[in-house]
Amino acid sequence: MSTARSRLVELLRERSFARKRVVLASGKESDFFIDCKQTVLTAEGHVLVGELMLDALAQLPPCDAVAGVELGGCPLASAVALTSFLRGAPKDAVYVRKEAKDHGSKRLVEGDTKLPPGATLVILEDVTTTGGSTLKAVEKLRAAGYKVAGVVTLVDRLEGGRAAIEAAGLPLVAIYTRTDFIQD
Numbered sequence: 001m002s003t004a005r006s007r008l009v010e011l012l013r014e015r016s017f018a019r020k021r022v023v024l025a026s027g028k029e030s031d032f033f034i035d036c037k038q039t040v041l042t043a044e045g046h047v048l049v050g051e052l053m054l055d056a057l058a059q060l061p062p063c064d065a066v067a068g069v070e071l072g073g074c075p076l077a078s079a080v081a082l083t084s085f086l087r088g089a090p091k092d093a094v095y096v097r098k099e100a101k102d103h104g105s106k107r108l109v110e111g112d113t114k115l116p117p118g119a120t121l122v123i124l125e126d127v128t129t130t131g132g133s134t135l136k137a138v139e140k141l142r143a144a145g146y147k148v149a150g151v152v153t154l155v156d157r158l159e160g161g162r163a164a165i166e167a168a169g170l171p172l173v174a175i176y177t178r179t180d181f182i183q184d
């Protein structure tokens with residue numbers, strides 16, 4: 001395991017993983033939760049996810065930019081963009097909102113006016129459970145005229161998300177899965 005990969009899972013186990021009863025974004029109930037933001041939003045977390053998620057893009061078809069799904073995916077997209085610039089091969093970031101605001105520019109995709117029309121994006125997620133949030137983001141990006149090359153998620157909870165995303169014709173790369181946190 002790379003140093004970054006082993007260090008990030010150590011931080012996720014310490015700072016993000018908890019056994020507790022929660023209702024998830026899908027409405028499902030769970031007896032554990034991985035609050036990735038508690039790790040990703042540390043200074044070290046940004047560096048580690050930037051490196052690991054940028055490296056993971058190599059497993060997918062080429063993309064012009066990365067798209068973070070509000071809210072947990074947004075710092076991932078920014079970290080990847082920053083790391084890509086430092087490595088000399090910039091990939092810009094955009095954010096995909098859950099809902100458009102009723103004021104301002106009312107955009108669902110933020111920061112995208114720098115992209116060429118029809119640009120190809122990879123979606124970044126912090127957690128994949130059912131895949132529903134990712135698929136909503138796919139719809140919004142396609143409605144805005146972009147192509148989606150695939151998805152990178154930090155943690156796949158192994159609860160059907162991969163099958164749903166692949167059924168929509170998109171490859172998924174998961175940095176970690178449920179089994180990195182629990183054995184049952």
Ligand SMILES: O=P(O)(O)OC[C@H]1O[C@H](OP(=O)(O)OP(=O)(O)O)[C@H](O)[C@@H]1O
Nearest residue numbers: 025026070071072128129130131132133
């Ligand atoms: O695969 P799914 O079943 O869609 O679940 C995963 C989604 O749930 C979380 O979002 P949530 O809306 O809870 O939170 P956030 O705004 O804090 O990112 C997570 O960030 C994923 O987007």
Ligand SMILES: O=C(O)c1cc(=O)[nH]c(=O)[nH]1
Nearest residue numbers: 024025033034035127129
């Ligand atoms: O499915 C979810 O909503 C979800 C699960 C989880 O472990 N962590 C998270 O942020 N969201």
